[in-house]
Amino acid sequence: MPKGCLVITVSGPGGSGTTTLCRNLARYYGFKHIYAGLIFRQMAKEMGMTLQEFQKYVELHPEIDREVDKRQVEAAKECNVVIEGRLAGWMVRDADLKIWLDAPMMERAKRVARREGISVEEAYVQTAEREKQNRKRYLNLYGIDIEDRSIYDLIINTAKWGPDGVFAIVKAAIDHLSPTVTRGNKN
Template sequence: MKICAWLKGRVEDLGCKDRLVIAIGGFHGTGKSTYAKALAKTFGLRHVSAGGAFRKLAEKMGLTLKELGEKAARDRSIDEMIDNMVREEALKGGVVVDGMLAAWMAENAHIKICLTAPDKVRFERIAKRDNISLEEAERFTLERERVEKERYKRYYGINVEDLTVYDVIFNTELLPLENSIKILENIIREYLSSKMEC
C-alpha cells in the first residue's frame, strides 16, 4: 500500500500525471486489460482498452467477436476507428492504453510493456472469462489471432510477433496477479526516476 502511494505521489510530484503514457500489448488472454486497469489506478491515470472498444462495438452491432472480426477483415474502417481512438487518447496523455496494437498506435508512450503467457494458460483464462469450453477457447483464439495478424500486416505493415517495439516483456503466468503488478509498478517507478523529464 505504501509503495502504491509513493508511486502515485512520484508521478504527481514530477508533474508527469497529465503526460505519462503507458502502452500494454500482447496476445489475447495475457491479461492486458487487467494489468492496464491496475496500473491506471496506481498511477491515477485514465484507462483505454482497444479490446474493450472492439467488444462494445460488437455488442452495439449485434455481432459476435468472430463476426465483427470477419467484418473487419473486409472493412478496414472498423480497425481504423478503434486504432485512431487509441492514438488520440494516447496523444492526450495521462493514460494507460491496452490492445494488441497499443505499442504501435501509442507511438508517444513513455514505456511499452508486452504481456505474455503460455497458450494453455491464455486459453484457460479466455474460457473462464467467456464461459466457454477450453477447446472452444483454443479454436476461437487461434483463428482470431491468425486473422488479426494477417489483417494488421495488410492494413499497417505491422508484425505483431515482432517484440522489438517493447521496452519490457513480462510473463503473467509466473507469479500471482498482485505480485506481478507490483513488479511492473516498480519497473515503471524506476523508469520515472531515471528517464522521464517533466
C-alpha cells in the same frame, strides 16, 4: 510532456492479463484507462454480431480498425494514461513505456474459458483463430507483424507471476522511469 506525465501502452494476446494489469495501474496511479478491445466488443454488440463474426466483418472493412487505432493515438495526447490494445505499442510510437504481456497458449485458453464461460477447448480454438486473423489483418492494414516484439520496453510472461507479481514488476519500471508520478497523481 510535463514532468510526471506518462503514457504507457500495454499489449498482448487474449488471456495474457492486459486488462487486469491496466485496471490495476489505473486504480493505483489514477491513470485514465483506454481499452481498444472494449471499443471493438461494443461495436460488435451494436451490430448484433459475435466477436468472431465481427472479426471477419472487420477484415472486409478496414475503416473500423483505423477508427479504433485513431482513438488510441488521440488518447496518447493526454497525461497519465494507460492504453490497452494489441497494436497500442505500434500506434503510440512515443509512449514512455511499452509493455507486452504473454503466456503459453494453453494458459491463456484457460483464462479465456473462465472469463467467457466456455470450454478450454473452445477457448483454445477461438483464441488461436482470432490471433491468426489479427496477424493477417495487421500485416495487410499496416504492414505490422504483431509477433515482432522489438518495439517493447518490457515483456512479461504472465504465467510465471500472478496479477500482483506482474503489477509489482510494472510498478518498479514506472517508478524508475518517473519518480514524480505518485499514487493518485493526475497532473
